[in-house]
Amino acid sequence: MVEQVRKLLEKKVESPEGLESLRQSIVAKRDPQRTCISVCGGTACRASGAEAVVDAFLDEIERRELQVQVSLKETGCHGFCERGPLVVIEPKKIFYQQVKPEDVEEIIDETIVAGKIVERLLYTDPTTSETITYEPDVPFYKKQTRNIFGANGTIDPTNIEDYIASGGYSALTKVLTGMKPQQIVDEVKKSGLRGRGGGGFPTGRKWQSCLEAKGKVKYVICNADEGDPGAYQDRSLLEGNPHSILEGMIIGARAIGSHQGYIYVRNEYPLAVRHARIAIEQAMDYGLLGKNILGSGFDFNITINKGGGAFVCGESSALMASLEGKVGEPKAKYVHMAEKGLWEHPSLLNNVKTWANVPLIINKGADWYAKIGTAGSKGTMIFSLVGNIVNTGLVEVPMGITLRQMIFDIGGGIPDGKKFKAVQTGGPSGGCIPEKFLDTPVDFDELTKLGSMMGSGGMIVMDEDTCMVDVARYFIEFLKGESCGKCTPCREGINRMSEILSNITQGKGKPEDLDTLEDLSEVLSAGALCALGQTAANPVLSTIRYFKDEYLAHITDKKCPAGVCRELIRLSIDPEKCEGCLRCLRECPTGAVTGEKKQAHTINQDMCIHCGACYDVCKFNAVIKR
């Protein structure tokens, strides 16, 4: 009895066997058939109002005194952010979408008490018009392979016991009980895992150089400074399954002999910071971090550092400078960070997704892992499928799936019957891929061949209404704001590219501009200090390569075919469609719209600044953009 009480109070697990028995006792306590309402608590679902839904469920469960029969759980991101807030009723996995607090009473009445389905909250497949009841049957999920991301939807990220119950930290016990450092590194090498943060460097090779690097002090770093605009999978993993990343880092630390780790996470991700912090505290309590991990004699600590808001800090040397409390300027990496990194000590830096892959490789084996994917790119990759696409959200697929399968089978194609124009991959360092390459298998090497790259897994779909010159200008403008300004090619070159592209989008382009852009691209790729500058021209080069006619339309005809570039469009009102509602008139910032109530309005072209506000507010599609 005394022993039992002591065990309850003392959470610290002192041996691998202890963790196993803890796991069994947690699983034994849980009834898999018990009804559990799981609400997605990712940032996107929260933005759609998930917290109010959770509160409503809590109130309703309490009011009906259902606490014994039903449990409520707030999980990490399920990935189908477009349809949030998402509610999944376990164990059957009934899938309700776009749930509001006022739906809660009905869900409790119908589904929890009476065991029936609330039809109106189900998801309807827009292509087949079929209503889908269970989460795994939703086409968006059905065609995915959710090896890394799957647990996000089932575990409560603030409860370490959920992770342990799902087999968590078993890779760590495997490593601590029977694998020498070289064996761990060999396993990672054999798996063919490549860095998920951008360049796709073979992870095992990085680990090997760090293992061989001389020095008593070594560091392990998790790069969660996810800066690519349009990519948020790192945030979702850190928010939804932080322990998988911690476990990967502990294994990495054990392999190279490090006792201190850092997670460098964006300040713009407050929920990820909070969940990572809770996870670290709980792992300390359970003896999975800190001194003498699981009684093995191995010590390892992890500290969280919040970034200051600089895209360039995703670059490893700039990230380390920032960890040292300096300005985030990159350094030349002629000596690898694995040998001389943070404070000149060997440092093993990997992306969030790379770390999350490690426990899987150790648990299931490198051979199993290497069976997934293509010859040069192994495993799965998590993409954020966003932009002009029906099913926006996070998607995990095996490497080698084609762009077409991703965009049309999983993503459900382009909304509003519009035509596909391009898909942008790899963030600001990547490029735009046109329709004729949609059957290309997605992996590190194939995307590079197309003038783009894998990057961190951002995938932004663009429809016919997107102007590719404007897209190029957008990325260059982005990089202009994010260049640290240290080296000449990046600081001056990107600024000049931005000047030229702005001129083109304003109808002031000259025929020789395209050559100048290409010349500047060469200066950047050969001369810039870090990868930000070296790859900065990719969005420009790829759009010139595949959409040259659009550039020429801007330069020679002074027209923006997609109707995006303000200076090149003309707004007018179709008198046939205009209902005279006064909305656009009130919205117009310059008073260019005139007209009486219930009579067709007109736009005074001399006063119009082409802001498109009228186009936005019109409910009758009466504003014409040309």
Add this chain to the structure above:
Amino acid sequence: MEVTLDFSKVKAIVEDYTEKVDSLIDSYADKKEQIISLLQDIQAEFNYLPQDVLVKISQKLDIPLSQVFSVATFFRAFSLKPRGRHLVTVCLGTACHVKGGQRLVDKVSRDYGIKPGETTEDMRFTLETVNCLGCCALGPVVVVDGKYQSKVTSDKLNRVLKQYK
């Protein structure tokens, strides 16, 4: 109505702040390298980085002021001048851009006469842009005082901003 200032109260508030800032800085004495975190804490307290606090950090932690200033001006998260009561952050990530985020920036600029990084004269709003908040599925996204607004139209933005006085 006549307003009388209770100077002892003002003094107490000032002293309270000084003490708070001092203990905050002191808590970083053995981890000077985490100056970015310290600056974040200071900004959370004051809403910006006051000059005298930065001078104090430099003196107490023995870091050259020039280095503190470099860090404070390099990172986007920091502001060296007071910001308004409400912070309006418009996301300009790629997905939000494709869905019209820039138009929302222009709208706030037009309606309130402030460019990104600026504050209205009555200190009501500060407008900022951010590169991606990772809510790409819900774009365009605007965050007002930490509250996320999804699929924002100019109409919706009007309604939202009206709530913040």
Add this chain to the structure above:
Amino acid sequence: MAKVWIDGKTSIEVEHAEGINVVHLTVDDKEIAVSNGKTILEAVERAPGIGNIPALCHHPAVKPYGACRICTVEVSEDGGSKFKFVAACLYPVKEGLIVKTQTEKIKKLRKGIIELLSARCPNVKRIQELADEYGVEKPSFVLGDQDCILCGLCVRACQEIIGKSAISLVNRGIYKEVAAPFYAYELSGDCIGCGDCAFVCPTGAIEMGADGRPTLPKVKIPYAEIEAMMKKETVSPS
């Protein structure tokens, strides 16, 4: 036999260079040997008549920084099958390294960098000389009127030679500039008026003022945005 340069003028022939920790490299098809730990730029500086590497942000008295990129050369570590671009001021010499300092690609790159710099600083003599040497005509961009190329030598000299940190590089990207904290020397009192920053400046952008303090390159606002940024970043002492 290998030739080891002791300084720019004297060399000795040694048989077993390895014994004195020497590495051999080929620069523009000529073999040179230098002591290990040197950078390519240092090696070439010690071998007169071999190679031609211009540099702006380099000074032997301070640590290399790698900002101007004008010293970029092509190197091969695998005997000449694969070449890559590296900054000579930072790249450590290695045994068997092949360095090319004058290829067409390098000349084009330097020309491009010089064009960017002369568009930024059209009135700086050192840049004009380089422009003449590399055949840069009038840049095709809108001209700025700055004197500072942001090489950071002044900042490094203040920090590394004088042991102070009175000035630093502030802001980022195109808005980067050399400044004292909050654009005033009074706040820190770190400036001792030694004039080292003015001395190392390769473009003459820093002059010593009448008050005994250096007058830093004034940001002359070549682009309208800087104006906005300056307003934002300059905080008047309150």
